[in-house]
Amino acid sequence: MKFGVATFVTDNGIRPGSLGRALEDRGFDSLFLAEHSYIPASRESPYPGGGEMPWMYYRTLDPFVALSAAASTTRNLLVGTGIALLVQRDPLHTAKEVASLDQVSEGRAVFGVGVGWNREEMRNHGTDPSMRGALLNEQLAAVTRLWTEDEAEFRGKLVDFERVHARPKPVQRPHPPIYIGGESAAALRRLDEHGDGWLPRPDTAPEEIARVRASFAAQGRELPVTIFGAGVDEDLLARWAEAGVDRVTFLLRTRREDETLAELDGLAEVAARHR
Numbered sequence: 001m002k003f004g005v006a007t008f009v010t011d012n013g014i015r016p017g018s019l020g021r022a023l024e025d026r027g028f029d030s031l032f033l034a035e036h037s038y039i040p041a042s043r044e045s046p047y048p049g050g051g052e053m054p055w056m057y058y059r060t061l062d063p064f065v066a067l068s069a070a071a072s073t074t075r076n077l078l079v080g081t082g083i084a085l086l087v088q089r090d091p092l093h094t095a096k097e098v099a100s101l102d103q104v105s106e107g108r109a110v111f112g113v114g115v116g117w118n119r120e121e122m123r124n125h126g127t128d129p130s131m132r133g134a135l136l137n138e139q140l141a142a143v144t145r146l147w148t149e150d151e152a153e154f155r156g157k158l159v160d161f162e163r164v165h166a167r168p169k170p171v172q173r174p175h176p177p178i179y180i181g182g183e184s185a186a187a188l189r190r191l192d193e194h195g196d197g198w199l200p201r202p203d204t205a206p207e208e209i210a211r212v213r214a215s216f217a218a219q220g221r222e223l224p225v226t227i228f229g230a231g232v233d234e235d236l237l238a239r240w241a242e243a244g245v246d247r248v249t250f251l252l253r254t255r256r257e258d259e260t261l262a263e264l265d266g267l268a269e270v271a272a273r274h275r
Contacts, residue, residue, distance in 0.1 A: 004030030020070030032082030
């Protein structure tokens with residue numbers, strides 16, 4: 001398996017350029033960054049992890065800016081969103097941001113997406129939470145057209161634009177890989193229709209991963225799988241490898257540079273035992 005890191009880059013932790021360089025120096029292959037445009041003060045939506053929302057959610061840098069900085073200090077590191085909240089974004093702008101990141105990184109961008117969980121955050125962006133799944137499906141279809149067609153047009157129920165010239169096009173062909181986050185039935189349908197890879201969370205059993213991979217294999221399709229935000233349970237790492245997982249991203253705490261580098265040294269030792 002390959003190993004990367006999933007984390008929150010903030011205004012008071014390690015700089016993204018330094019983080020990217022440190023990851024590549026230690027043999028990690030990828031960096032996935034979280035996104036929150038803001039955190040609503042109301043806090044109506046409960047934090048999925050239980051208890052109070054961790055402080056770093058309030059201070060995240062824009063992932064595309066941070067990933068561009070990481071790309072500028074590395075040569076081979078994949079730079080991905082984990083996850084981009086596309087339902088809170090304009091698909092035309094987002095298509096350009098992903099394509100621009102792919103250009104800046106010379107073909108190393110990965111577009112990880114999901115529906116999100118913070119309903120107030122969505123509503124303030126003008127998104128009806130009850131429609132977020134249907135919206136994401138149309139947005140992914142629209143973004144793909146913007147990347148691949150010279151004059152792209154999309155006429156959907158929730159996304160609608162007339163013919164446009166959208167450039168730059170991505171370096172990767174046909175486009176940067178779209179990794180779908182989530183494990184629900186709706187997420188798996190989205191993966192089947194729009195995904196190039198799967199980004200399940202670490203509580204996803206190896207048996208479930210093997211089952212989903214087998215369903216794709218039955219269609220004659222390979223399914224790259226990247227575990228998002230894992231811990232260092234080495235027995236579980238071995239079981240994921242047996243299930244056919246391609247990559248595990250360790251959840252890296254958001255800390256000062258010296259503390260981050262020390263934590264990366266420990267994670268690199270774990271990764272070395274499972275490559």
